[in-house]
Amino acid sequence: MYDTMTLTKTVGALCGSLLVFLLFGWAAESIYHSHGHSEEQAYVIDTGEEEATEVAEAEVPFADLYAAADAGAGERLWRQCSACHKLDGTDGTGPHLNGVVGREKAVVAGYNYSEGMAAQAGDVWSPENLSAFLENPREYTPGTKMTYNGMRDAEDRANLIAYLAATEG
Numbered sequence: 392m393y394d395t396m397t398l399t400k401t402v403g404a405l406c407g408s409l410l411v412f413l414l415f416g417w418a419a420e421s422i423y424h425s426h427g428h429s430e431e432q433a434y435v436i437d438t439g440e441e442e443a444t445e446v447a448e449a450e451v452p453f454a455d456l457y458a459a460a461d462a463g464a465g466e467r468l469w470r471q472c473s474a475c476h477k478l479d480g481t482d483g484t485g486p487h488l489n490g491v492v493g494r495e496k497a498v499v500a501g502y503n504y505s506e507g508m509a510a511q512a513g514d515v516w517s518p519e520n521l522s523a524f525l526e527n528p529r530e531y532t533p534g535t536k537m538t539y540n541g542m543r544d545a546e547d548r549a550n551l552i553a554y555l556a557a558t559e560g
Contacts, residue, residue, distance in 0.1 A: 477489075
């Protein structure tokens with residue numbers, strides 16, 4: 392019933408069909424998708440939506456965030472910091488942070504500061520300076536020993552700094 396020739400024709404027909412489907416798929420992909428070409432549209436309809444998002448993304452000054460900060464929320468954020476810092480006047484991997492808000496930089500006796508931090512001695516850890524440091528420690532103080540990647544949310548930074556200020560006494 393089936394001889395070698397019939398089997399060969401059947402397999403050839405299946406392979407040919409797959410080849411046709413692959414070629415059609417490739418052609419459709421090249422027609423409907425641009426590879427390496429600009430994704431610009433031919434025309435744009437202005438809906439006013441971009442203006443609304445720009446207004447919503449306006450930055451709130453850090454002083455306003457700090458004034459409305461929640462020290463209780465900052466206490467929960469402190470847990471990340473407590474792996475290296477302490478609030479009891481003793482140093483851990485990092486210097487102790489009790490009294491840090493308003494304290495001069497690089498003045499904890501006995502702590503070996505990095506060159507980048509030691510160069511900032513004489514400057515004060517204001518809430519704004521602490522916020523900038525916590526946002527991106529390596530950018531604020533190149534060469535810092537602090538391995539923390541940073542806290543991107545400004546409200547979280549304000550809450551943490553409020554907690555540190557509340558625990559100074």
